Amino acid sequence: MTALASLMPQPAAGDPAALARAITKASGTSFGPGMAILPRARREAMHAVYAFCRMVDDIADGPFARADKHAALAAWRREIRALYAGNPASGIGHALLPGVRAFALPQAEFDLLIEGMAMDADGPIVAPLRATLKRYTRRVAGAVGALSIRIFGAFMGPISDRFALALGDAFQLTNILRDIEADAAIGRLYLPADLLEAHGIPMDPARVAGHPALPALARELGAEARACYDEARRLAPAHSRLRLAPALVMMGAYEAYLDRMEALAWARPLPQPLLGKRQKLVRGLACALFGPGAPPSP
Structure with missing residues (x-):
């Protein structure tokens, strides 16, 4: 085979x-x-x-x-x-x-997920327009969130879809920021075209890693990711915390990545590993147990 x-x-x-x-x-x-x-x-x-x-x-x-x-x-x-x-x-x-x-x-969520994978299958995504990036994150991350919140038993209607989609965007933007160099090594560049242009960074994966303006771009995109976490945080109290606990564990762990990159002043390259398993577990469990309030420093 x-x-x-x-x-x-x-x-x-x-x-x-x-x-x-x-x-x-x-x-x-x-x-x-x-x-x-x-x-x-x-x-x-x-x-x-x-x-x-x-x-x-x-x-x-x-x-x-x-x-x-x-x-x-x-x-x-x-x-x-x-x-x-x-x-x-x-x-x-x-x-x-x-x-x-x-x-x-x-x-429909499984179909959307396959559509997102088809976007990657067409060839490495490079400097997408905002609409393209939004369509991609809705499919590869939002679909998983929309399925998961139903499996968790936390689904409460449209507000739950909004929570799942906000968290999916937050996770995907965090992944993009964390994996810039790894993606560039295979000819992929998920950073949006408008930010690359605004910061004077070539829309070429081979020329992004190490570019002096990359930390400033990452800081700006990081603020967008933070806004997505904050939106999920705002919507979380409409749900049973017990039913939402698996999502909150993931939220705590992923936001810890964002906090760590922010604490490093967005300097590149990032240390590897960026976070240890214990750090992620502690942050995830804290978010589930105490709610997604203001996160502690990593």
């Missing part, structure tokens, strides 16, 4: 929940602590969503021809349609089915 074939929907064999759990564990995701505190059915639904995300993300980012990537993503679109018709063919599809039924997960 080729590397790409292994990422396409595979016929169900064995325990689907165990498959999703193994994929999640192997990834070493930062979302692990947030998933771990969920009851079993909700935890397994999150593992299934994460395993699906892992497959389509690895397709989009893998060393495959563009046409092959799109063919593989199309196979997942068909599998999602089959899932919502009640007859998935793959192990991951079968792992998703109980959560889709129990927690009323919208098919």
